[in-house]
Amino acid sequence: MKHSFKFFFLFLTVILSCKKTETKDCDDSLSLYSKAEFPIGVAIEPYDLLAGTRNLEIVSRQFNSITAENVFKPNNLHPSQNTFNWTEADEMVNFAIAESKRIHGHTLIWHNQLPPWMNSFEGSTGDWEQIFKDHIQSICHHFKGKISSWDVINEAFTDDGNLRNTIWKQNIGASYLEKAFLYAHEADPSALLFYNDYDLVLNEKKRRAVIQFIKKLQQRNIPIHGIGLQMHISIIHPDNSSIAEAFQEFSELGIKIHLSELDISINPLSKSLNLTDELLEKQANKMAIVSYHYQQIPKSLRYGISFWGHSDAHSWIRSFFNREDYPLLFDDNYEAKPVYCKFYESL
Numbered sequence: 304m305k306h307s308f309k310f311f312f313l314f315l316t317v318i319l320s321c322k323k324t325e326t327k328d329c330d331d332s333l334s335l336y337s338k339a340e341f342p343i344g345v346a347i348e349p350y351d352l353l354a355g356t357r358n359l360e361i362v363s364r365q366f367n368s369i370t371a372e373n374v375f376k377p378n379n380l381h382p383s384q385n386t387f388n389w390t391e392a393d394e395m396v397n398f399a400i401a402e403s404k405r406i407h408g409h410t411l412i413w414h415n416q417l418p419p420w421m422n423s424f425e426g427s428t429g430d431w432e433q434i435f436k437d438h439i440q441s442i443c444h445h446f447k448g449k450i451s452s453w454d455v456i457n458e459a460f461t462d463d464g465n466l467r468n469t470i471w472k473q474n475i476g477a478s479y480l481e482k483a484f485l486y487a488h489e490a491d492p493s494a495l496l497f498y499n500d501y502d503l504v505l506n507e508k509k510r511r512a513v514i515q516f517i518k519k520l521q522q523r524n525i526p527i528h529g530i531g532l533q534m535h536i537s538i539i540h541p542d543n544s545s546i547a548e549a550f551q552e553f554s555e556l557g558i559k560i561h562l563s564e565l566d567i568s569i570n571p572l573s574k575s576l577n578l579t580d581e582l583l584e585k586q587a588n589k590m591a592i593v594s595y596h597y598q599q600i601p602k603s604l605r606y607g608i609s610f611w612g613h614s615d616a617h618s619w620i621r622s623f624f625n626r627e628d629y630p631l632l633f634d635d636n637y638e639a640k641p642v643y644c645k646f647y648e649s650l
């Protein structure tokens with residue numbers, strides 16, 4: 304990146320960070336999505352829908368787009384070859400419809416959270432293509448007209464920019480990627496189709512590979528409408544100029560950009576932690592930077608910012624990485640944190 308650009312971003316960072324986090328105008332009886340010009344989403348679990356809970360109150364008031372944190376994944380929706388389990392997913396969809404919220408489907412094809420039968424399936428290339436197509440199309444048909452968009456493929460690239468060696472690549476070949484988009488589109492032509500992955504801001508090599516992949520699909524008229532940047536980031540990484548650069552590069556593709564799983568770790572190095580106001584302030588400032596650069600994307604390409612949960616108490620970061628952390632907008636007692644307030648201000 305040119306030096307003048309670097310200076311600009313440094314200057315911007317200083318300005319945005321110096322603006323003190325004001326909590327006086329920020330109380331969580333306000334609503335993020337009512338203020339925003341783009342959808343504000345959250346990943347939820349079935350317990351978030353329990354009547355009378357603070358979880359439900361937060362989801363309902365703050366967010367107008369819903370992603371299921373787990374219930375739409377293959378192991379939950381498709382537990383055996385001829386069985387689909389729609390119950391919990393339908394409950395979420397019905398909730399979203401009743402509250403006029405958008406539902407984003409996550410995820411049709413992935414290498415994790417697969418049902419055992421799929422992982423151990425044996426058959427010819429044709430048999431594999433059949434179960435692959437049936438999986439995608441049964442799910443897309445079931446939710447047709449109710450779900451706005453799908454993460455068709457999740458995390459198909461490795462950190463060094465190669466195609467991950469998943470069961471789908473092994474048994475169908477690299478063409479599984481474009482086939483997934485074609486099959487999903489055939490089953491639900493009005494759903495918007497996304498490719499979703501992590502570290503696309505931090506890791507330039509991976510970003511280049513994904514951009515090439517999307518361009519290739521576009522050149523061949525394969526329906527792809529958006530990129531999901533997961534954004535499991537931290538107060539340290541990625542640096543602010545990379546955020547600007549990555550958002551700019553993806554907007555140049557002319558597809559929608561969904562910050563699909565945002566959380567901001569304050570303990571990325573898994574140290575023993577003393578949760579200070581300074582750390583919370585750093586988290587709030589990082590959020591302001593993300594929000595600022597997101598709002599530089601042309602409006603028609605902003606699919607929304609979705610958080611991977613609401614309260615720190617339930618964040619996947621703690622259990623998955625086994626560390627103390629506070630990556631979300633609400634604290635363990637469901638109180639709004641400085642990061643919530645700064646985000647609200649930035650909208």
Ligand code: XIL
Pocket residue numbers: 372373457533564619
């Ligand atoms: C995570 C969930 O949050 C956890 O509850 C589950 O145990 C593992 O998966 N990238 C993704 C998400 O695309 O599906 C992951 O969700 C987090 C990383």
